[in-house]
Each structure stands twice: as structure tokens, then as C-alpha cells.
Amino acid sequence: MYCAANAAEMGLKAAVAEHGKTLGRKLGITGKGRCNVTNNCDRDTALKNVVRNPRFLYSALSKHSPADVMAYFEKLGVPLKTERGQRVFPVSDRAGDIVSALEQRLKKLNVEIIKGNCTRLLIEDGKCYGAVISGREVRASAVVLATGGFSYPATGSDGSGYALAKQAGHTVVPCQSSLVPMETEERWTARAAGLDLRNISMKLIRGGKTVYEDFGELMFMAYGIGGPTVLSASAHVPAEESGEYSVEIDLKPALSEKQLDSRILRDFSERKGMRFADSLRGLLPAPLAPVIADLSGIPAELRVDEVTKEQRRELGRLLKRLTLHITRLRPVEEAIITRGGISVKEINPNTMESKLCPGLYFAGEIIDCDALTGGFNLQIAFSTAYAAAVAISGI
Numbered sequence: 001m002y003c004a005a006n007a008a009e010m011g012l013k014a015a016v017a018e019h020g021k022t023l024g025r026k027l028g029i030t031g032k033g034r035c036n037v038t039n040n041c042d043r044d045t046a047l048k049n050v051v052r053n054p055r056f057l058y059s060a061l062s063k064h065s066p067a068d069v070m071a072y073f074e075k076l077g078v079p080l081k082t083e084r085g086q087r088v089f090p091v092s093d094r095a096g097d098i099v100s101a102l103e104q105r106l107k108k109l110n111v112e113i114i115k116g117n118c119t120r121l122l123i124e125d126g127k128c129y130g131a132v133i134s135g136r137e138v139r140a141s142a143v144v145l146a147t148g149g150f151s152y153p154a155t156g157s158d159g160s161g162y163a164l165a166k167q168a169g170h171t172v173v174p175c176q177s178s179l180v181p182m183e184t185e186e187r188w189t190a191r192a193a194g195l196d197l198r199n200i201s202m203k204l205i206r207g208g209k210t211v212y213e214d215f216g217e218l219m220f221m222a223y224g225i226g227g228p229t230v231l232s233a234s235a236h237v238p239a240e241e242s243g244e245y246s247v248e249i250d251l252k253p254a255l256s257e258k259q260l261d262s263r264i265l266r267d268f269s270e271r272k273g274m275r276f277a278d279s280l281r282g283l284l285p286a287p288l289a290p291v292i293a294d295l296s297g298i299p300a301e302l303r304v305d306e307v308t309k310e311q312r313r314e315l316g317r318l319l320k321r322l323t324l325h326i327t328r329l330r331p332v333e334e335a336i337i338t339r340g341g342i343s344v345k346e347i348n349p350n351t352m353e354s355k356l357c358p359g360l361y362f363a364g365e366i367i368d369c370d371a372l373t374g375g376f377n378l379q380i381a382f383s384t385a386y387a388a389a390v391a392i393s394g395i
């Protein structure tokens with residue numbers, strides 16, 4: 001949609017093929033329905049947040065930066081605001097406003113919307129000259145594959161674009177989940193399922209080394225853990241090696257071990273005679289208190305004044321280093337982003353044109369690039385779409 005709108009603004013006749021009932025279904029559910037449309041940062045900061053193939057995106061982000069994306073949507077009449085972490089949202093908090101702004105723009109520019117499934121590229125003498133959409137041959141001087149990844153297939157992004165790219169001889173780097181919840185060996189997470197912890201810090205560990213650290217929200221699920229810090233951490237986990245990772249949660253990051261011990265001691269002295277199992281309610285959210293009581297190994301019936309110094313210190317260590325062992329990432333269908341896709345070695349980074357099949361271009365998540373949360377993935381989609389539009393308009 002972004003590519004077609006920009007191409008039409010540059011004077012081209014553009015059309016959008018969409019096999020879903022409506023345009024921009026995934027866009028409409030982004031940012032929990034609020035659409036974190038980009039990140040209010042400079043090019044280099046945006047590139048630092050790209051996990052896979054940032055160098056490939058240097059030119060596209062130089063041509064069309066987060067500031068350009070913000071200016072574009074403001075121009076379309078969608079006022080934006082910047083929140084924590086420089087995340088940009090529509091002032092209305094409605095992702096639908098971004099979708100309808102693009103739809104209206106396409107309408108105004110007379111961009112044809114072809115409702116149908118693209119099943120084949122038209123290629124002759126190694127050049128792409130159109131596509132077959134629901135049985136109809138549509139000819140064009142350029143075709144942009146912007147079919148997304150495999151994630152959330154109900155939105156229409158069902159991975160069918162990869163087969164089209166293969167038809168043109170492209171290599172698809174194997175796809176896996178990124179920005180996705182994780183399953184854990186520990187089953188106790190089910191007892192705290194739905195609990196959304198705020199202000200925790202967490203570390204992703206492999207072979208004793210910290211691979212990633214974060215601070216913020218974490219959620220317990222029946223099968224493991226999710227929430228923003230876990231989604232970001234998942235970007236650093238190769239799916240096939242996920243069993244080698246663990247997550248260490250600090251439930252009390254504002255307190256040192258010593259300060260935490262004093263706090264526990266104070267709580268215990270205020271609750272003299274109380275069963276240990278009932279004593280943690282002031283310290284922890286209700287669903288987590290009995291879990292931690294069990295994990296501590298301190299007998300539930302023990303009176304708090306009978307808890308030994310060593311037991312208390314162990315409890316403190318548990319609260320500072322609650323460890324969960326990862327068994328696997330949740331499947332790609334549940335992921336915010338698909339990692340992998342069309343190999344960047346086969347795409348010209350300045351124009352997004354295929355190096356194998358002239359006339360064929362790529363934009364967005366179908367390319368083997370992915371970024372952290374914060375609006376960077378949509379920025380990648382917009383920047384690559386813009387680069388393709390500029391290149392095609394120069395044909």
C-alpha cells in the first residue's frame with residue numbers, strides 16, 4: 001500500500017493485489033491495535049535495532065527515514081505522538097486510522113485494488129513483466145512482492161510470496177519465529193498464567209553468558225513466558241538452539257540482595273507467627289506468592305519467625321534470580337515477525353530490485369531482515385517500499 005501510494009505520487013500507474021477481504025489487515029492489529037508506526041529516532045539508531053542484515057537497509061533508511069514516515073502520515077492527516085522508547089503511535093491510539101489513511105490515499109490517487117490471489121509471476125527472457133492474479137494476467141513494467149512473512153496467517157500473510165520468489169529463482173533463507181513467546185521446561189508458569197509483571201529485569205543466558213538484558217514487562221503463560229521483554233529476547237535465540245537458553249528474572253531489580261534481605265526480615269517481623277506460605281503476599285503479586293513459596297523449599301507450615309537466616313537468604317536469591325529453562329520458541333504463526341525470507345544477497349539494496357530477475361522488486365517482511373519491537377519492523381517495510389517506488393519511477 002505504501003509503495004503503491006508513493007509510486008502513484010511519483011506519477012506511475014499503480015495497482016495493489018490483495019487476497020484478503022480487506023487491505024492492511026495485519027497493519028490494523030499492530031501495536032495491540034494502536035499501531036506503533038515507527039520509532040522517532042535517526043537512521044543509525046534504527047539500524048542498531050535491526051537484528052538481521054542491518055547493512056542491507058542502510059540505503060533504504062537513508063532515503064526514507066523514520067522522520068519521513070512520520071511526515072508522510074501527518075501529511076495524510078494522521079496526527080502522531082511519541083511515547084516511551086521513542087515509539088510513535090497515532091494520537092487517536094487507533095491502528096485503523098493508519099490503514100484508512102493509506103486506503104483513502106490509494107483511492108484519491110486512483111490506484112486500482114485487485115482483489116485476488118497472486119499465484120504466478122509472468123517471466124519471459126529472465127524478466128518479470130507481470131503476475132497472474134486469480135487467473136487474470138496483469139501486465140506491468142515492475143512487480144513488487146510485498147506479501148509479508150508467515151506470522152499471523154489469518155491476516156493474509158500466509159507465506160505464499162516465498163513460492164512466487166522461488167519461481168524467479170530466489171533463495172529463501174529458512175524461516176523461523178522472532179518476537180515470540182517462549183516455552184519453558186518449568187511447568188509452574190501455568191499456576192501464574194496471565195500474570196503481567198511490570199518493572200522486572202531479565203537476562204537471557206546461554207552457557208553461563210548473558211546474551212541479552214532487558215527491563216520492563218514479562219508475562220507468565222500456561223506454557224512459559226511472554227510479554228515485551230521476552231519477545232525482544234527471542235530475537236536473539238536461533239530456533240534450533242533454543243534449548244540451550246535460560247531466562248533469569250530479577251523480581252526486585254530496585255533492591256540489592258542486602259536491601260531485599262532487610263525488606264524480607266522486616267516483613268517477617270511484622271507477621272510474627274504467620275505461616276511462611278502466607279507471608280509473601282506483601283512482597284509479590286497474589287498468583288506468584290504461593291509459587292515462590294513452593295520453589296523456595298521452605299516448609300509452607302513453618303512460622304516466619306522460625307525461618308533461618310540461610311533460608312531467608314536463599315529466598316532472596318530466588319527472587320533476584322528466578323530461572324526458567326527454554327525448551328522452544330512458540331511457532332512462527334504466533335510470532336510478531338518472521339525471521340528469514342528472500343536472501344538479501346539477491347536483492348539490490350539501493351533499488352530493492354531482484355538481481356536475478358529484472359522487473360521484480362521486494363519490500364517489507366518478505367526480505368530476510370528483521371528488527372526488535374519499537375516500530376522498526378514497519379519502518380523497514382515503509383523504507384524498502386519507498387526505495388522500490390523511487391527506483392521504479394526512474395524506469
Ligand SMILES: Cc1cc2nc3c(=O)[nH]c(=O)nc-3n(C[C@H](O)[C@H](O)[C@H](O)COP(=O)(O)OP(=O)(O)OC[C@H]3O[C@@H](n4cnc5c(N)ncnc54)[C@H](O)[C@@H]3O)c2cc1C
Nearest residue numbers: 018019030031036118147148156157364365375376377378
Ligand atoms: C500482532 C502483531 C503486532 C505487530 N505490531 C507491530 C508494531 O506495532 N510495529 C511494528 O513496527 N511492527 C509490528 N508488527 C510487524 C509488522 O506488522 C510487519 O512487519 C509488517 O506488517 C510487514 O509489512 P508487509 O507489508 O511486508 O507485510 P504484511 O503486513 O504481512 O502484508 C502483506 C499483505 O500481502 C497479502 N498477500 C500475501 N500473499 C498474497 C498473495 N499471494 N496474493 C495477494 N495478496 C497476498 C496479505 O494478505 C497481506 O495483506 C506486528 C506484527 C504482528 C503480527
